[in-house]
Amino acid sequence: CTVREKPEQKAYSIVGRYQQLKEHNPDAIIGITGCVAQQRGEELLARMPTLDFVLGPGMIHHLPEVLRDMEGGRKGICAVGFENGCPAHLPVPHTPRLRAYVTIMQGCDNFCSYCIVPSVRGRERSRPSSEILAEIDALVRRGTKEVILLGQNVNSYAKHNPGELTFPRLLAKIDEIPGLERVRFTTSHPKDLTKELIEAFGTLEHLCEHFHLPFQAGSNAVLERMNRGYTREQYLTQIRRLREVAPQISITADVMVGFPGEVDDDFRQTLELVQEVEFDGLFSFKYSPRQGTRSAQWQDDCAPEVKQQRLAALQELQRETTLKKNKRLEGTVQEVLVEGSSRNSPRMMMGRTGCNRIVNFSGGTARVGELVMVKIDDGLQNSLRGELRR
Secondary structure (H helix, E strand, O other), rough: OOHHHHHHHHHHHHHHHHHHHHHHHHOOOOOEEEEHHHOOOOOHHHOOOOOOEEHHHHHHHHHHHHHHHOOOOOOOOOOOOOOOOOOOOOOOOOOOOOOEEEEEEOOOOOOOOOOHHHHHHHOEOOOOOOOHHHHHHHHHOOOOOOOEEEOOOOOHHOOOOOOOHHHHHHHHHHHHOOOOEEEEEEEEOOHOOOHHHHHHHHHOOOOOOOOEOOOOOOOOHHHHOOOOOOOHHHHHHHHHHHHHHHOOOEEEEEEEEOOOOOOOHHHHHHHHHHHOOOEEEEEEOOOOOOOOOOHHHHHOOOHHHHHHHHHHHHHHHHHHHHHHHHHOOOOOEEEEEEEEEEOOOOEEEEEEEEOOOOOEEEEEEEOOOEEEEEEEEOOOOOEEEEOOOO
């Protein structure tokens, strides 16, 4: 990942640790794939002699060829860039998976002023719906109960593919696959959220009541500089419509603090939006300039200590909200998809609600992959605790 500075630095640190592995085993093969690879390319090979190959996300399906070339003695391979269309999907795993991720599209056409994704993931490309449906069907036949559809902007799926299914209609087709219990997706862009997609939460049996809908900032002035394409008022209207269709829906989001030009009043508006919506969870970050984006040319005028103070205030508010919402579930009965043993105790099981809350529960032996009903006894900060209802 290179969307923020911190994940990129973590990637370099990991490669440094792997260097020791190669010192003990010269035949070890070390490569970097993904967005850092796409952005830095040949620079990584020059910077890190330990590396054997660099492979961008648009070339990941060429990994078998790269490994064969390396077996033939070739080193220092760099394959970046994007081919026409959406790359062929990777092979379906032979090992059964309770939960599986299925890429339906790649790339982004939004060009938010802070975001490097269009550069490292390319323009929007969608896979054929027939291919997606066949992959999910194969996964379900091997034991998958839940699929998570992936894309940089899933609700613009097939926008450039005349005659293809829209995203809501693709969801409807997936919903009909026998044996599939749950469907989720991420990530969506508020400006592309349609009435048809909102209504899907009230009509599709297996679509989980959980929506990740990044808002990034609560100030219209900041949203305009970010080139987000919607206003604060439009975002709040979408949230209201989602809750009208699915009152129990869990809503999570991404938000950024310290964007260039963000003043105290802009941040106050972000806090007010968070208070008004009462998100179930937030992924919050400090702005960091990314080379190649429009905002990187602007002055990063929010002091580091101010960014940290704003982030701390935002996260404290969200912690309070998350705990309050978890407490509200005490005494209710929730449907849980069993994932396995609890980390807290081998005598307890763990699973998730349709709203994506983790539940640790006791009261009998439930099998992985089962849908069970659990009475919630305790709403904790990061999870729920309960007992299997017989």
